[in-house]
Amino acid sequence: MKKRILWLILLAAGVAGVWAVLATSTTLAAGRAQKATPSDDEVNAIARQLYCPVCENIPLDVCPTQACAQWRALIREKLAAGWTEQQIKDYFVEQYGVRVLNEPPHQGWNWLIYVLPAFFLIGGAILLFRLFRSWKPPVPDAQSQETLQSEPPTGADEYLKRFEEEADKRK
Amino acid sequence: MIAQFGYGVLVLAFLMALFAAGASVYGYFYGSQPWVESGRRAMLLTFPLITVSALTIIYLLVNNHFEVDFVYSVTSREMPLYLKVTALWGGQAGSLLFWGWLMSAFATAVALRKWDRDREFLPWVVFTCCVTLAFFIGLVVFYENPFARYWATLSGEVTKAMWQPAGSALFTPPDGQGLNPLLRHLGMIIHPPMLYLGFVSFTIPYAFAIAALVTGRTDDRWIRITRRWTLVAWLFLSLGLVLGSRWAYDVLGWGGFWGWDPVEIAAFMPFLTGTAFLHSVMIQEKRGLFKHWNMLLIILTYALVIFGTFLTRSGVLSSVHAFAQSAIGPSFFIFIGVTFVSSAALLIYRWGSLQSETTMTSWLSREGLFLLNNLLFISILVVCFLGVIAPLISELFTGQKITVGPPWYNRTTGPLFAGLLLLMGVAPLSAWGIASYKTLGGAIWKPSIAAAVLVVLTAIYGYTSPLAILGFFLIYLVACVTLFEFWRAARARGRSTGEGFFQALWRLLGRNRRRYGGYVIHLGVVCMALGIIGISMFQLQTQKSLAVGESLELAGYTVRYDSLAQFPYEDGRSVNRVVLSIFKDGRFVRELYPRFDVYPSGEPSTIPGLYSTLAGDLYVVLVNWEGVSTASAPLKVYYNPLVSWLWLGAFVFIFGTLIAAWPDPEPEYESARVRARQARSQPSAAD
Numbered sequence: 001m002k003k004r005i006l007w008l009i010l011l012a013a014g015v016a017g018v019w020a021v022l023a024t025s026t027t028l029a030a031g032r033a034q035k036a037t038p039s040d041d042e043v044n045a046i047a048r049q050l051y052c053p054v055c056e057n058i059p060l061d062v063c064p065t066q067a068c069a070q071w072r073a074l075i076r077e078k079l080a081a082g083w084t085e086q087q088i089k090d091y092f093v094e095q096y097g098v099r100v101l102n103e104p105p106h107q108g109w110n111w112l113i114y115v116l117p118a119f120f121l122i123g124g125a126i127l128l129f130r131l132f133r134s135w136k137p138p139v140p141d142a143q144s145q146e147t148l149q150s151e152p153p154t155g156a157d158e159y160l161k162r163f164e165e166e167a168d169k170r171k
Numbered sequence: 172m173i174a175q176f177g178y179g180v181l182v183l184a185f186l187m188a189l190f191a192a193g194a195s196v197y198g199y200f201y202g203s204q205p206w207v208e209s210g211r212r213a214m215l216l217t218f219p220l221i222t223v224s225a226l227t228i229i230y231l232l233v234n235n236h237f238e239v240d241f242v243y244s245v246t247s248r249e250m251p252l253y254l255k256v257t258a259l260w261g262g263q264a265g266s267l268l269f270w271g272w273l274m275s276a277f278a279t280a281v282a283l284r285k286w287d288r289d290r291e292f293l294p295w296v297v298f299t300c301c302v303t304l305a306f307f308i309g310l311v312v313f314y315e316n317p318f319a320r321y322w323a324t325l326s327g328e329v330t331k332a333m334w335q336p337a338g339s340a341l342f343t344p345p346d347g348q349g350l351n352p353l354l355r356h357l358g359m360i361i362h363p364p365m366l367y368l369g370f371v372s373f374t375i376p377y378a379f380a381i382a383a384l385v386t387g388r389t390d391d392r393w394i395r396i397t398r399r400w401t402l403v404a405w406l407f408l409s410l411g412l413v414l415g416s417r418w419a420y421d422v423l424g425w426g427g428f429w430g431w432d433p434v435e436i437a438a439f440m441p442f443l444t445g446t447a448f449l450h451s452v453m454i455q456e457k458r459g460l461f462k463h464w465n466m467l468l469i470i471l472t473y474a475l476v477i478f479g480t481f482l483t484r485s486g487v488l489s490s491v492h493a494f495a496q497s498a499i500g501p502s503f504f505i506f507i508g509v510t511f512v513s514s515a516a517l518l519i520y521r522w523g524s525l526q527s528e529t530t531m532t533s534w535l536s537r538e539g540l541f542l543l544n545n546l547l548f549i550s551i552l553v554v555c556f557l558g559v560i561a562p563l564i565s566e567l568f569t570g571q572k573i574t575v576g577p578p579w580y581n582r583t584t585g586p587l588f589a590g591l592l593l594l595m596g597v598a599p600l601s602a603w604g605i606a607s608y609k610t611l612g613g614a615i616w617k618p619s620i621a622a623a624v625l626v627v628l629t630a631i632y633g634y635t636s637p638l639a640i641l642g643f644f645l646i647y648l649v650a651c652v653t654l655f656e657f658w659r660a661a662r663a664r665g666r667s668t669g670e671g672f673f674q675a676l677w678r679l680l681g682r683n684r685r686r687y688g689g690y691v692i693h694l695g696v697v698c699m700a701l702g703i704i705g706i707s708m709f710q711l712q713t714q715k716s717l718a719v720g721e722s723l724e725l726a727g728y729t730v731r732y733d734s735l736a737q738f739p740y741e742d743g744r745s746v747n748r749v750v751l752s753i754f755k756d757g758r759f760v761r762e763l764y765p766r767f768d769v770y771p772s773g774e775p776s777t778i779p780g781l782y783s784t785l786a787g788d789l790y791v792v793l794v795n796w797e798g799v800s801t802a803s804a805p806l807k808v809y810y811n812p813l814v815s816w817l818w819l820g821a822f823v824f825i826f827g828t829l830i831a832a833w834p835d836p837e838p839e840y841e842s843a844r845v846r847a848r849q850a851r852s853q854p855s856a857a858d
Contacts, residue, residue, distance in 0.1 A: 015586075028524045040714035040805075051574050057432050059576075062425035062763050064775065064794075102559070102576030110573065121550045127547060132539075146632050159605075166607060 012122065046085050047074050053096035060100075083126035174239055178318040178333060181268070185218035186211050187213050189481055192301035206511035211282050214297050217304060218279040221272045228664075229264060238343040239319035240331045241265055247349030249742040250770070253360075254350060259693045260363045261350050263484060263499075264317035269363070270480065271307040273371040278304060280680045286535075289396065295382035296375075303374055303477075307744035314498045346573075352768065352776035353745075360417035361491055366438055369408025370476045372838070373445060375400045377473035380466055382519040384664050389462065389524045392451045400831055401452070405445050406828040412438055413821045424777035424792045426712060428817070431580040437482035440555050441475040444468050444579075445547035453685075454541050458593030458603065459528025464545055466525065468513040477507050480561070535606035540598045546690055547594070551587045554580070581707065585638070592645035592700060594653045594695055595693050615648075622647035634709060642704045646697045653690045654695075680830055688831025693828055698820030705813025707786065712810070714794065716803045722754075726810035728789050729754040733762075735801050743771040747799045751806075752790060753782055765806070767793045774797045787812040 047061035052068050060068055071092075078088050092100045104110040197203070228241070232255045237243045245258040246266070259265040277301040286293050311317065319331045323342035330336060353359070375398040383393040415435065417429040429435060454461045481503035531538045531571040535570065558575040565573045589813040600614040624645040626640055657676065665675035680687045715723045722731035733750040740746050753760045764779025770776070782789040788825030790809040793799055 018659065021264055034694070040716070041712075044712070046712055051576065057430070057574070059425070061429075062423075064777075097572060099562075099572040099574050101573060103579045104565075104573040104575060109565070109569065113557065113579070115553045117550070120553050123551065124546050126349075128542060132531060132534070132542075133525075162607070162609075163605060166605075 011124065036080070038076050042079060043072055043076050046079070046088055047072055049102055050089065050092055051101050051102055053092070053100050059102070174236075174320055175333075177224045177231075178312075178316065180220050180227070181224040181308060182312055183223065184217045184271075185305060185312050186273075186299045187217050187220060188305040188308060191217070192298045192305065195247075195294035195297040195301075201331060201793050203605075207814075210297045210301075211293060214275075214278050214301055214304075214806060215282050217301075217612060218275040220270075221275045221308070225268060225272050226261065228254055228268065229259060231318075231508070232256065235347070236343075236347070237347050238320045238341050239317070240319045240321060242820050243347045244343055245322070245347070247347040247771075250349060253344075253357060256361045260352050262317075262356055264311060264315040266363065266484070267307055267311050267315055268317055270367050271304060272313065272366050273364075274300065274304045274307060274374065276691060277371050281678045282376070289392065291386045291388060292379060292382035292393065292396075295385050296378040297440075299373060299378035299381050302510075306502075311410050311500060314502065327824075349770065349772055351465055352770045354423055356418055356422045358414050358421060361734060362414040362418055365407050365414055366411030368544075369404055369406075370398060370441065370480065372404035372407060372710070373441065373469075373472050373476055375765065376404070376448075377469050380469045381514065384466065384514075384521045386432070387521065389466075389521055389523060391452075391456050391459070394455055394465065394595070399834075401445075401449055402832045405449050406440075406825065406832070408438070408442050408445060408820070409733050409824065412442060413824075418817065420814075421779070421781075422776070424779055426710065426779075426790050426807070426811065427706065428814070431558070431575075431577045434483050436555045436559050437479040440552055441472050443548050443552045443555070445471040445474060448472055450541055451545055454538055458538055460531060461542070461545070462525035463522070465666050466518050468545070470511070470518065473514070474507055474511045475552075475621075477503065477510070481507065533603055533606045534609065535601060535611055537598060537603050537606075538599040539606070540594055540601050541855055544591070544598070547587050547590050551584050554583045554587070558583075588700075589641065590644060590833040592649055592697070595696070596645065596648040599652055599656050599690065610731055617651070618648055618651035625651075634705075634794055636686075636708060639704055639708045642708075643699070646700050646704070649693060649697045653693050654691060657687070684833055684835065685831050688827050688829070688833075690825030691826055691830055693827075695820045695823030695825075698816045698823055702814045702817025702820060705747065705816065706811040708808060709812045712808065714805070714807045716805045718803060719801045723808065725808045726787070727755060728760075728808075728810070729757075730763075730789075730791060730806065732804050732806070735799060735804065737799075740768070744768045747833065748797065749780075749793055749804050749806075751780060751791060763789075763791055765791045765793045767799060783815050785813075788814050 044061040048059055050060040052060050052063040052065070053071075054067060055063055055065065058068075060071060075088055078091070081093075089101065093105075098105050104113055106114065164167045191210045191213035193210075195207050197204030198208075198210060213677050226331060231239050231242050233252065233850070235242070235246070235248055237246075239561055241262055241264050243260040246255050246699050250258070260269045279299075304373075305511065316333055320338050321329050321342040321344070322332055322339040323329050324336075324339045329342055330339070335341075352706055374529050376393075379393040380398045383389050412435075415438070419425075419430070420428040448465060449466050452466060455465050472483045481500075484499060484503075507700060531542065533539055534543070562573050565571055596618070597615065599609060600611060602610065622644050624646045629643050630640060634640070643809050657679075660679055661676040664670065664679055665672050668675065668678075670678065711726050713723060713725050717723060719732055719733040719734065720727050724730075731752045731754070732753050736746075736748045736750070738746055745768070749765055751763045751765070753763055763782060765780035766778040768778070773816050777792050777794075780791040788811040789808075790811055791809050794805045796854060
């Protein structure tokens with residue numbers, strides 16, 4: 001029984017670890033060679049990861065305003081000048097604040113946003129598990145079942161046999 | 172005159188709701204049945220009063236009374252009649268009135284049910300419904316008045332007020348602003364009513380829960396009464412969300428259906444707790460467990476319903492500082508605070524009476540899996556809540572605005588949704604009380620093999636990313652397990668009753684509507700999951716400006732720019748309509764006509780050209796801000812694999828809910844039918 005719990009904890013830790021790693025991974029910056037005129041797709045690939053600095057929750061690649069059109073043109077210019085994706089994103093952050101990024105930067109209090117969900121899930125699971133342990137029927141239940149049984153289970157009585165096995169494990 | 176009449180009737184309704192709340196509670200505490208009955212009747216009376224008020228606004232909307240501020244802001248002369256009527260929920264004030272109208276409609280429906288067996292619940296159900304109603308009507312009466320009109324002073328200043336200010340006269344603008352063109356879409360006409368129906372109808376189970384807590388009747392009576400209400404509420408809320416998604420897909424022109432926008436999440440959160448509640452109550456009915464959970468879940472659902480309305484309507488999302496400028500924000504905040512704290516206090520007061528009747532013995536038993544279900548739903552809720560308030564908290568405490576966008580949400584909720592899918596596949600095979608890895612393993616290995624085979628077939632079509640493979644495996648697992656359950660049960664029934672397979676299947680649906688309706692809903696959910704994985708993980712897009720005759724390629728399709736038409740339309744908008752020819756592998760498929768319209772008010776609207784197949788959608792929009800001409804039409808093309816399964820799944824969903832919610836025939840009638848059928852099939856035994 002203890003061994004199973006240890007395996008479960010290990011599994012849970014493994015899942016949480018993988019989840020935490022995925023949750024904190026950043027997108028790989030793609031270096032771009034100097035181009036004559038960057039295509040719309042190349043501009044959008046970066047614009048898609050940014051949010052309009054003035055509109056409410058609208059990604060930069062779909063924002064219909066004049067201002068956003070100018071910002072996309074700015075991205076195109078910088079790409080043509082050889083800037084990398086990360087450099088362009090940093091430039092926007094410098095100019096307009098971290099709200100232009102589609103995720104909070106991994107600094108300071110913002111770490112909470114990345115870490116709290118895992119904490120809550122694991123904390124909740126641990127809490128429930130401990131509550132469950134305190135609910136389990138006391139051993140006398142299984143024992144009284146045994147004493148009430150006047151004859152050993154027949155071969156055909158699969159379910160009862162399995163129940164006995166489980167009850168034995170929990171003694 | 173008419174506006175004053177409408178407003179007066181609304182004030183009456185407000186007072187009536189307050190009276191109903193007070194009278195029923197007074198009747199409860201002083202043991203006076205007549206007072207409780209008076210309260211119930213007062214609640215009944217609010218419905219015709221609010222209806223008259225709403226009809227008054229509709230009259231003003233339809234008849235171009237632009238001196239009324241609300242009419243000016245949401246209608247204009249050129250709008251067709253049906254749009255003028257539905258403009259009732261096209262603006263803040265009318266929307267809140269509409270919420271109130273729906274609440275009074277549902278309160279009326281509840282008031283008209285047979286109360287003989289549940290007399291003790293009545294006062295508190297009336298109280299809860301009327302307090303909610305009074306709040307929303309109060310907001311309209313005091314803060315967001317749709318009947319306020321324009322007054323011009325001699326100096327030319329125009330103000331908005333209900334009653335005539337001194338030294339001014341009524342001012343009537345020649346025409347209205349018109350409804351935002353983005354809202355002139357069938358989906359957007361039905362979406363608010365559906366969503367509000369979902370919100371409002373969840374108030375009823377909540378009212379019964381409060382009644383149960385106050386009266387101490389915390390057995391499952393309140394759950395049995397509200398079983399169908401909850402199912403219907405949940406259906407409306409789900410439909411509201413799906414319609415909103417379809418609207419976003421059709422009209423917003425960014426090729427997707429869900430952007431994890433805070434307003435979307437605001438409606439999604441009560442859906443999460445509502446779904447958890449829907450499942451969890453089954454455990455209380457069958458095993459007397461999870462009583463605390465069920466109370467907590469319905470209290471949370473109600474709080475989230477009001478919170479969702481608050482988030483969408485108070486302006487708090489644009490800025491924490493903007494929300495205090497209108498009185499709506501603080502009012503909502505206080506109302507949610509008061510109701511949540513009182514409900515929680517009641518729950519704590521009655522904590523002892525909610526003891527479980529049996530104990531849970533295994534995590535793999537049906538109860539255990541449902542408990543994990545609750546945990547997962549609450550976790551997703553916490554994630555959504557965190558994502559929505561993080562920007563607000565950040566702005567409040569650090570002054571720095573942050574954006575929490577789709578990448579974070581997808582990464583954080585993805586594993587949780589996968590867990591839910593896994594539970595959907597495993598739970599139907601679980602048993603009450605007893606369970607072990609062996610019993611579940613024995614039941615699940617066959618569907619797992621079938622699912623694995625299907626995943627391999629899917630991978631052949633190019634869906635090879637590891638996360639997608641996992642997602643597909645879970646989807647197919649749920650589908651196989653669910654279909655297997657149908658097949659197995661129908662076969663067993665067929666064997667014992669001698670019916671044919673399909674007849675047995677039909678009878679089965681009739682005998683246990685909740686379970687099999689629920690399974691059909693699960694099938695609908697996995698269809699939707701299929702669509703979501705397709706579009707989220709495998710969407711392709713490209714953007715290019717084409718001259719007439721030129722073409723671009725995406726996902727095996729060729730899109731060729733044929734011609735452009737630019738013309739004014741009868742309602743005053745100027746239309747830019749592009750004709751495109753679509754080819755697949757060289758063969759002509761069809762034409763598409765994406766459009767860009769500019770309304771007289773200057774507001775634009777993009778209509779995509781959409782070619783839908785089960786395998787995927789080809790979605791083309793004009794990105795007009797760069798100007799459309801024959802020399803250059805800037806086109807954005809998306810290929811959205813499998814997204815049609817999302818909408819198809821919604822239909823399966825509705826069908827499943829109808830099965831689950833269909834009223835059962837009366838028990839005496841049912842047993843008589845059974846006896847008659849048995850007599851017919853075994854004539855000798857009847858002797």
